[in-house]
Amino acid sequence: MSLAATAATATAAAERGFLSPTGVEITFVLVGLVTLGAAMVTVTTRQLVHAALWLVMALGGLAVEYLLLTAEFIAWVQVLIYIGSVVVLLLFGLMLTKAPIGRSPDADSGNRPVALAVALAAAAALVWVVVDAFRTTWIGLDGPAQGSTEVSGRFLFRNWVLPFEALSVLLLAALVGAIALSRKNGGAAKNGGAAKVDRTAKVDSAADEDSGTPGASGKEQR
Amino acid sequence: MHLAYPAVLAALLFCTGLYGVLARRNAILVLMSVELMLNAVNLNLVAFDVWIRDTLHAGQALTLFVIAIAAAEIGIGLAIVLMVYRNRGSSDVDRLRDTAERAEPDAPAAEKAEVIA
Numbered sequence: 001m002s003l004a005a006t007a008a009t010a011t012a013a014a015e016r017g018f019l020s021p022t023g024v025e026i027t028f029v030l031v032g033l034v035t036l037g038a039a040m041v042t043v044t045t046r047q048l049v050h051a052a053l054w055l056v057m058a059l060g061g062l063a064v065e066y067l068l069l070t071a072e073f074i075a076w077v078q079v080l081i082y083i084g085s086v087v088v089l090l091l092f093g094l095m096l097t098k099a100p101i102g103r104s105p106d107a108d109s110g111n112r113p114v115a116l117a118v119a120l121a122a123a124a125a126l127v128w129v130v131v132d133a134f135r136t137t138w139i140g141l142d143g144p145a146q147g148s149t150e151v152s153g154r155f156l157f158r159n160w161v162l163p164f165e166a167l168s169v170l171l172l173a174a175l176v177g178a179i180a181l182s183r184k185n186g187g188a189a190k191n192g193g194a195a196k197v198d199r200t201a202k203v204d205s206a207a208d209e210d211s212g213t214p215g216a217s218g219k220e221q222r
Numbered sequence: 223m224h225l226a227y228p229a230v231l232a233a234l235l236f237c238t239g240l241y242g243v244l245a246r247r248n249a250i251l252v253l254m255s256v257e258l259m260l261n262a263v264n265l266n267l268v269a270f271d272v273w274i275r276d277t278l279h280a281g282q283a284l285t286l287f288v289i290a291i292a293a294a295e296i297g298i299g300l301a302i303v304l305m306v307y308r309n310r311g312s313s314d315v316d317r318l319r320d321t322a323e324r325a326e327p328d329a330p331a332a333e334k335a336e337v338i339a
Binding site for chain 2: 099
């Protein structure tokens with residue numbers, strides 16, 4: 001059945017060229033350009049908070065792409081979890097680490113040219129392979145929706161129950177771990193300020209200092 | 223829709239995230255780039271699931287799992303970044319090189335100057 005479907009899509013794609021795009025394709029490409037642009041600004045901007053806000057735009061564009069691919073439930077999950085919680089967490093992290101509000105000239109590290117070369121090489125290789133492999137493949141978006149909430153609930157709770165439950169345990173463990181990590185050295189914030197002042201003097205012996213500081217601060221607290 | 227469009231978009235987004243992971247200095251920006259890479263993979267999974275149309279919907283189920291794991295990862299990652307920031311007063315990943323191997327043990331002065339700079 002799968003083979004027959006593949007053959008059918010191949011013949012369907014053969015009569016649909018790239019030069020006569022459908023409306024869905026035009027929308028997909030336009031939203032994709034916006035998404036890609038927002039992602040590029042996210043990784044290149046020098047203002048840290050702006051990077052998080054551009055990330056919202058990239059993730060929202062991806063949610064629209066999911067909608068265009070008829071994966072409706074995943075689009076809303078994307079909006080809820082990524083835009084709703086992950087970006088907010090990132091913004092909290094930026095604020096808690098006292099990220100500078102304006103431009104920070106040292107947002108990029110020294111290996112920027114190497115990173116650019118690696119990314120361009122990877123992009124060229126991946127795009128070449130992908131275009132060469134899927135040039136004639138056609139996704140039929142007609143028919144019943146593939147990812148409506150009803151379909152998603154059905155396959156998730158009929159075929160994927162055990163991974164789903166294991167994943168909820170993993171999420172719980174991760175959140176408990178995050179709480180434990182951020183709470184263990186609650187008293188080290190005082191020492192963090194002190195350590196920041198003479199950080200330059202202690203950087204080369206930082207390993208000794210950091211192994212010593214949390215324990216000492218914990219003893220002081222008790 | 224041609225499968226090439228979502229596949230190419232996913233490849234380009236992945237490489238954007240790759241550049242961000244390699245080039246950024248702030249650890250939180252590195253985490254943002256990791257999110258971009260995960261999202262590129264999610265787009266691939268959804269596109270291929272819609273193309274293959276298997277009854278298990280493995281692609282979409284895996285996408286949901288990846289989203290949940292990304293949420294867990296960002297929680298743990300931010301907790302670690304905050305802890306490093308409290309201990310060091312900085313969240314720059316290229317300054318955290320305590321466990322790096324010393325390249326030339328007979329030139330400690332140059333190494334120390336580089337670390338402080």
